[in-house]
Amino acid sequence: MTEVKxxxxxxxDYVLVTKINSYLxxxxxxxxxxxxxxxxxxxxxxxxLPLEDDEEFEEALLLLARNKLATQED
Amino acid sequence: MAINKSENYILDFIQKSGGKGxxxxxxxxxxxxxxxxxxxxxxPKHASVRRKSADDNLVMVICKHWRAFAISMVGGAILLACxxxxxxxxxxxLHEANMLRSNSTYTDTVDAIKENKKYIPMTRDAVGxxxxxxxxxxxxxxxxxxxxxxxxxxxxxxxxxxxxxxxFARDELNIIVTHTFGEDPDSLVQNFNPERYNEGIQDPxxxxxxxxxxxxxxxxxxxxxxxxxxNQLEAMxxxxxxxxDSDAKGMGGK
Numbered sequence: 456m457t458e459v460k461x462x463x464x465x466x467x468d469y470v471l472v473t474k475i476n477s478y479l480x481x482x483x484x485x486x487x488x489x490x491x492x493x494x495x496x497x498x499x500x501x502x503x504l505p506l507e508d509d510e511e512f513e514e515a516l517l518l519l520a521r522n523k524l525a526t527q528e529d
Numbered sequence: 530m531a532i533n534k535s536e537n538y539i540l541d542f543i544q545k546s547g548g549k550g551x552x553x554x555x556x557x558x559x560x561x562x563x564x565x566x567x568x569x570x571x572x573p574k575h576a577s578v579r580r581k582s583a584d585d586n587l588v589m590v591i592c593k594h595w596r597a598f599a600i601s602m603v604g605g606a607i608l609l610a611c612x613x614x615x616x617x618x619x620x621x622x623l624h625e626a627n628m629l630r631s632n633s634t635y636t637d638t639v640d641a642i643k644e645n646k647k648y649i650p651m652t653r654d655a656v657g658x659x660x661x662x663x664x665x666x667x668x669x670x671x672x673x674x675x676x677x678x679x680x681x682x683x684x685x686x687x688x689x690x691x692x693x694x695x696x697f698a699r700d701e702l703n704i705i706v707t708h709t710f711g712e713d714p715d716s717l718v719q720n721f722n723p724e725r726y727n728e729g730i731q732d733p734x735x736x737x738x739x740x741x742x743x744x745x746x747x748x749x750x751x752x753x754x755x756x757x758x759x760n761q762l763e764a765m766x767x768x769x770x771x772x773x774d775s776d777a778k779g780m781g782g783k
Contacts, residue, residue, distance in 0.1 A: 459583045462576040469576075472595050484583070490562065490594065491567035493574070502572040508591040512565055519595070520603035520682065525741065 469520065478515045479503065492516075561602060597711030600682045605721030607683060608738040628744040631751065634680040635743055638688035641671035663701045676709070681746065683725045686710070686717075687739035690730045702730070 462481060469491075477497070483489035492515045496502035504527040506524035508510050629635050645668040646661045674684060686706070693702035706714040715729025726735040 456582040456590045457585055458580055459588060461581055463577050463579070464574040464576040470588070470591055472591055480595060480640055482585070482594065487587070487591045487594050488563075489567070490564050490598065492564070493568065496573070501576050501578055503576055505573065506568045506569050507682075508569070509565070516599055516602050518609075520599040520607070 464503070473519070475515075475518045478518065481512060492519075541670060564598070593709075593711040596676070596682065596709070596719075600686070600710055600718050601717070603711070604683050604686075608721060608735070608742060609725075615736065625740060625744060629740070629745040632684060632743055634675060634684040634748045635688045637675050637680065638685050639692050641668055641675065642689070642692045645671065663698070665701055665704045665708075668701075669705055672705060672709050682710070684743050684746065685738060686714075686730075687736075687743055689716070690736060690739070694731060706730070 456511040461484070462469045462471060462479070466512040468484040470484050472482055474495075475481070477495045479493045479495055481491050481493060492506060492512065494506060496504055506515060507520075600610060642663070644687055645664040647664060648661045672685060672689070689702060689705060693699075693705070706712070706717065710717055712720070718726045718730045718732065718735050721735070725738075726732040729735075
């Protein structure tokens with residue numbers, strides 16, 4: 456067993472795969488193909504903001520590709 | 530490596546190659562659209578956060594999905610940008626060998642394969658070398674550890690392609706790449722750029738581009754380390770100067 460951080464919203468539990476800068480990489484616990492990238496609000500870590508646009512989505516993907524894929528934030 | 534993010538080069542690259550590639554490219558494109566929609570199109574979400582224990586297999590499956598997704602989306606675009614930047618660095622074979630040896634992710638991956646080769650005593654192949662078999666399960670664990678500790682997935686993939694490039698090592702390469710990146714090595718590399726890397730992981734263009742990429746990354750790391758050292762020396766020198774100045778002032782004051 457591995458200890459993971461879970462973000463629950465919309466009646467779904469998302470596993471935090473990794474956190475890079477303020478980006479959270481999340482996967483649905485019940486459906487691992489249901490994946491998303493969200494931004495943590497600087498003032499409220501429980502508020503998950505959507506990414507701004509395609510450019511920010513690419514930037515977040517690029518960060519992920521070049522960083523470790525840990526199972527939880529350090 | 531210069532990357533112009535404003536050109537939306539990753540999405541551009543994926544969309545341009547999407548219609549021409551194998552079937553798996555279409556599903557990758559669909560998945561990218563789904564992830565993008567979920568990441569961009571919704572309102573802020575208030576989440577409750579907690580920790581819990583999860584099954585190791587589930588965690589492994591989730592990580593593999595992300596790793597395969599990220600490397601499929603970004604790897605090809607990075608290599609294409611690298612190929613466009615030119616291959617001047619690899620013109621010098623000695624420089625290339627030095628850069629590969631200096632890259633810790635590359636050497637760790639090569640070592641992960643070497644250390645898990647089990648030589649069979651009293652056997653010789655056609656050229657007189659002792660034959661071996663590879664403990665792929667342990668090699669997969671070792672390669673995953675390199676990635677989890679921050680190793681660049683493209684460099685790991687390039688090192689695996691270099692180390693297991695013999696035709697008789699094909700099965701071992703397949704097992705390790707499939708268990709690490711969630712896709713077989715040829716499909717994974719063809720997905721990067723179906724036209725340029727049509728021969729898969731041993732395509733000469735892929736091997737040249739990835740070596741070029743490793744060299745550029747290593748040169749950048751060395752340059753960064755050199756700047757850090759210079760800054761440290763400069764800071765040390767400045768603080769010594771300050772100390773000397775204040776000493777002198779102190780002495781003068783008495």
